[in-house]
Amino acid sequence: MSTPSKKSLEMNEFLEIFSKKMSEGVGRAASIARNTCTTCKGDASTFTDELSEKEFTISGMCQTCQDEIFTDPQDEDLSFFYDNS
């Protein structure tokens, strides 16, 4: 829970590169439509909460992959994901 703003910046940059790579390769939208994770190609139909489900529609990552990336579950502030400015 330290330096949330710095983490947000790093995360933003990471996700930007990450999502670009994903959309180049697999076709993120198609995977999302099929409830398939764009990262591990596994099932992405079960999420622990609405936020995770919403995150899937943005990043295409299943719950498991999200858990691996969002290593700080105490930090619920994911607002930077939805700020596309």
Ligand SMILES: [Zn+2]
């Ligand atoms: Zn996955």
